[in-house]
Structures are given as structure tokens and as C-alpha cells.
């Protein structure tokens with residue numbers, strides 16, 4: 639009896655060790671493999687890993703249009719996300735309409751199963767990232783505007799282009815940042831520096847979420863925090879305390895941050911969490 643108990647305990651320990659090993663193992667992935675998949679997987683929606691090394695189980699598609707938003711370049715199949723992101727865009731569209739700001743124009747979200755993309759973004763992999771143009775419109779996009787949009791920079795040198803920047807765009811970014819589930823918004827340093835000057839000091843708290851980054855002069859990039867029910871989503875470190883105005887943003891203004899080539903091929907092999915193997919293998923819907 640004692641011997642069989644010992645044997646059983648030994649087997650249990652081994653089984654647990656195996657499960658842990660499988661959980662911590664990671665898997666190399668070719669971007670083209672992920673880009674070739676046309677359907678989201680079945681199963682409960684889950685963001686897995688990080689935005690730059692992750693994937694997406696049970697993704698939802700964002701519809702081409704809705705109240706207060708339109709989506710670009712549907713043929714790219716990058717209009718998929720975690721339902722938390724879809725809900726966020728629905729909410730943002732309504733808020734923009736309620737304030738009579740027009741409609742927002744949505745660029746890339748994620749692929750049907752997330753994962754690395756064959757060209758363009760290094761992130762957008764776990765269904766929690768979206769690009770939104772610095773452009774508001776009252777008109778429906780034409781087919782050619784939707785498929786081959788003009789990406790118009792709102793930055794001129796180290797500040798915003800006054801002929802393109804507007805109070806409405808400032809309000810759009812403020813509303814976008816106001817949702818508690820938004821963790822960061824990437825904008826060109828010139829845009830952050832401009833807002834540091836124009837937003838009254840007493841209202842600077844939302845500027846903390848605005849993170850200066852290369853490019854991001856014709857669109858801003860919203861990133862949500864890991865949603866509930868995604869135990870394998872890896873949380874990002876929160877932005878540093880404070881509004882990030884002053885030295886932090888000014889140090890960026892010395893660097894060349896514009897004219898960053900977009901849509902370059904991604905050839906590197908990305909190391910993904912082992913759970914992404916299941917996401918690839920699960921049947922589509």
C-alpha cells in the first residue's frame with residue numbers, strides 16, 4: 639500500500655512537471671504561416687502572450703462600418719480582435735457621434751488568429767491593438783478610398799501641421815484615452831509635445847497614456863490592457879507616473895521620427911507562447 643502510494647505520488651509529480659514544461663515552452667513561428675489563415679479559431683476568446691509576441695483565440699471581426707466608424711483595407715483581413723477591442727471601437731464610435739465629431743477611420747487591428755504579420759507592424763498580435771487615423775469624416779469612404787487610402791501626416795517638423803490639426807482631433811484622442819481599459823496610445827512625439835502645451839495643466843492626467851513613438855503621425859495606435867478571462871495574456875508595465883511632458887517628450891524631439899517606412903516585410907521568426915500552437919491547430923469557424 640505504502641509503496642503504491644509512493645509510486646502514485648511520483649507519477650503525479652512527473653505529470654505536473656510535464657504540464658509546467660508544456661506551459662512554459664515557446665514556439666518559433668513564421669509570419670507567413672499566420673498571415674495565410676482566413677478564419678478565426680473556435681473557442682472562448684482569449685488574448686495570449688504580448689502584443690509583439692502573441693496570438694488570439696476565438697477572435698471577432700469588426701464590421702466594415704457602424705455608427706461613427708469605418709474600416710480601411712478589408713482585403714488585408716486585419717479587422718479581427720478580442721471582443722474587448724470590438725466593444726471599445728463600438729463605444730468610441732458612439733461617443734464621437736454623440737459629440738458630432740463625424741466618424742473615425744480604422745486601420746489595422748489583428749489577423750484572424752493574431753500572430754505575427756508578414757508585413758508592417760511588429761505588434762498587433764494578440765487582438766488588443768488598433769490604429770485610428772488622425773482624420774474625421776462625415777462622408778462614407780468610396781471603394782478606392784477604403785482600399786487605397788491617402789495616409790496624411792498631421793506633423794510638420796517638430797510640431798503639428800496647423801492646417802490639418804484641429805480641436806476635434808484633440809478631442810478624439812482625449813475621448814479615446816478616457817476609457818479605463820486603454821493602457822497606452824502611441825503618438826508621434828510632436829503631437830504629444832503640442833498637447834502638453836495646449837491641454838490645461840489641471841487636465842493633464844490623460845496625457846500620461848500618450849506615449850511618444852516613431853511614426854504615428856497619420857494615425858494613433860490604441861492598446862488595451864489584458865482583458866478578463868485571458869489568463870495567458872502577458873500584462874505590459876504601466877506607463878511611468880506623471881504626464882510625460884517636459885524632459886521626456888522633449889528628448890524625443892531631437893530624434894528623426896518621421897518618414898518611417900511602413901509595410902516592410904517581416905522576415906524574422908517570432909517566438910510565441912506554446913498556447914499559440916493550439917490556436918493554430920484549432921478548427922476555424
Ligand SMILES: [Zn+2]
Nearest residue numbers: 767768769859
Ligand atoms: Zn499600430
